[in-house]
Amino acid sequence: MKELFDEKLLYCGSLGHNIPFKYCRSMNSELPCRKIKDCWFERIDIEKFIEENYSVSEQERIFAEPPDKISTILDLIKKAQGK
Numbered sequence: 001m002k003e004l005f006d007e008k009l010l011y012c013g014s015l016g017h018n019i020p021f022k023y024c025r026s027m028n029s030e031l032p033c034r035k036i037k038d039c040w041f042e043r044i045d046i047e048k049f050i051e052e053n054y055s056v057s058e059q060e061r062i063f064a065e066p067p068d069k070i071s072t073i074l075d076l077i078k079k080a081q082g083k
């Protein structure tokens with residue numbers, strides 16, 4: 001059940017304030033933040049939560065390395081040029 005830990009609060013170093021688990025598990029187009037394991041492992045069994053609630057392909061999407069900034073900028077330039 002994805003909602004089990006929704007009310008638990010944690011300080012988010014990225015946002016600079018406390019946020020509920022519900023935000024962490026849904027902030028990436030309804031998928032969890034890619035840092036969710038690092039942030040929550042001391043508070044809940046986050047490995048079990050991920051395994052029970054997300055398919056293998058969803059987990060791959062959740063924890064995929066983000067594209068570096070230069071690649072993203074070059075892709076945007078190519079799109080703007082119609083390539």
Ligand code: SF4
Nearest residue numbers: 012024033035036039
């Ligand atoms: S999982 Fe993401 S949103 Fe949640 S506390 Fe960690 S960095 Fe912040």
